[in-house]
Amino acid sequence: MADAQRRQVFYELARRLRENVARGSPDQAEDVLPVLAGEYAAPAQYQREVEQIFERVPLLVALTCDLPDAGDFVTHTIVGRPLLIVRGDDGVARVFVNACRHRGAALTDAPYGSRRLFTCPYHAWSYDRQGCLKGVPDGETFGDLSDISGLIELPSDELAGAVFASLDAGAAFTAREWLGDSLVRSLEALRLDAMYPYRVTSTIASPNWKLAADGYLDGYHIGLLHRNTIGVRAINNRNTYDLFGPHVRIGFAGKGIYQVDERPEEEWELGEVMSLVHYIFPNVSISGGHKDTIQLSRLLPGPGVGESTTVQHQYFYEPMTDAMLARAEEKRQVYEQVVRDEDCATIFTINEALPAVAREHFVFGRNEPGNQAFHRTIRALTEVKA
Ligand code: FES
Ligand SMILES: [Fe+2]
Missing domain, CATH: 2.102.10.10 (Rieske [2Fe-2S] iron-sulphur domain)
Known part of the structure; x- marks a missing residue:
């Protein structure tokens, strides 16, 4: 994909984020979506997720x-x-x-x-x-x-x-069918084939895999739960959401968006204006790609319903020189700490509360269309036929 086309993908998102910030609202779903809390804790449901999702889909x-x-x-x-x-x-x-x-x-x-x-x-x-x-x-x-x-x-x-x-x-299956042309174009803009992996990964204990996935699909907490860390330059809850079948792309507005008004688009500092997550169903989040790095997180369910493992990988557009290795290690530690001490620490409290709230519904807001799509897809794939 030519550089000009890549830029188009990112600048189109940046323009949409700018509109959302100006309007004071993220992209929204039609309605709220209730999800039975017990669906996160039921071993039978988890078994269906393993058999009907992980053991089947690409x-x-x-x-x-x-x-x-x-x-x-x-x-x-x-x-x-x-x-x-x-x-x-x-x-x-x-x-x-x-x-x-x-x-x-x-x-x-x-x-x-x-x-x-x-x-x-x-x-x-x-x-x-x-x-x-x-x-x-x-x-x-x-x-x-x-x-x-x-x-x-x-x-x-x-x-x-x-x-x-x-x-x-x-x-x-074919990957093109599974992703669809629009998502293929968006992923091509990330140039995932042209990156260099940092071979040291982080392995973090996480609770139920859907609770972990919810965090990656959610633009509503970045400036709140992560206000002192990765969310310090984010504008909360003004996200773009693109649903590509079961997959989701989320754009996050950065505070740099306040400064772009007087400047021509070519001068926008994309890294300051936005960040980006591609969530590839069922279990991979690719964060970044519009500047110099990506972070890939793989959510590995099991062995039990209340357990999963999150493995984080860092990739760079430059070969791993000594200076890059030092930078990569620094980044790895930051993301590991954020996910362990902020995301996972929080979602473990949800996991613990599940028995007490199993008959209640959690509710995904109109401002959480990524999570809604995820739960709808899981429902459709694990439906128990009468
Ligand atoms: S050679 Fe592989 S198990 Fe015997
Ligand atoms: Fe988070």
Whole structure:
């Protein structure tokens, strides 16, 4: 995507945010949405979310820049499914179950790296970068192996700098269908393929995964809960919300918006005027991309209904020099602290209150259309048919 087109995506949002600030209102939903508090705490509902959402829909499992070259890989586990995502010699990113075809040992426990061959630590079966079985020690003593050609591969597709996979081996999807053209354009503006990952991540204990997701979809708390930290330059509750099917883009107005009036658009300091979150359903938030960094947060549900893990990744548009590493580490610590001590500390109190309020309804306001869309999507995907 050309730079001029990228700028258009961001400046259009900046103009809308400016209008919202002038009008004194965020983009709004038609009505408020009540959500039964017990839906966050019910093990049966959680089970449906795992089976009917996480084990079915395409999940954003890596960014293109996590594995730029052949042999590059990343691993992580989602709803108990260990994944190995590898770029093949043909340039295709493939998603495998990280389990050896002999007796299931993990091929690697490294979170990232680069390999020519993946050799199982247990009995040293080896697989190439396309997942094909290449070597079996003392194979002539083993017996018939004709049924095993390689690792279990999951359906996947790479687009707009991100790799998507479904945990359902029989699923058929395309990333373009899953995202839609408008969201693809918006993600392309972030140039996710042109970034450099900072390999140190933060892992934060969080309560029920939907409570964690609610925080990422919500423009109504940034200037309040985070008033002394990441929200210090934010104008609260004047957000833009764009709903792309189940996915949501949220624009946040920055206080720099007060200064732009006299200046031509090319001189607007985008970083001061706005911030930006793309929430890719069901569990990935991509924050930033309109200036020099992004932060990707992955919400990993489970093992129980009241538990999840939030993993935060930092990416930069410049290679990781020593100076960048120091900056990245500083940023990592800031975001880890904010999410742990502000967001998670708060939502843990909700989690604790759930048994006492299970029969009551929480209410998502007209000014919370992102959260509303999220809960409507979950409802539609986990509906119990009579
Ligand atoms: S489990 Fe991998 S070689 Fe035996
Ligand atoms: Fe927050």
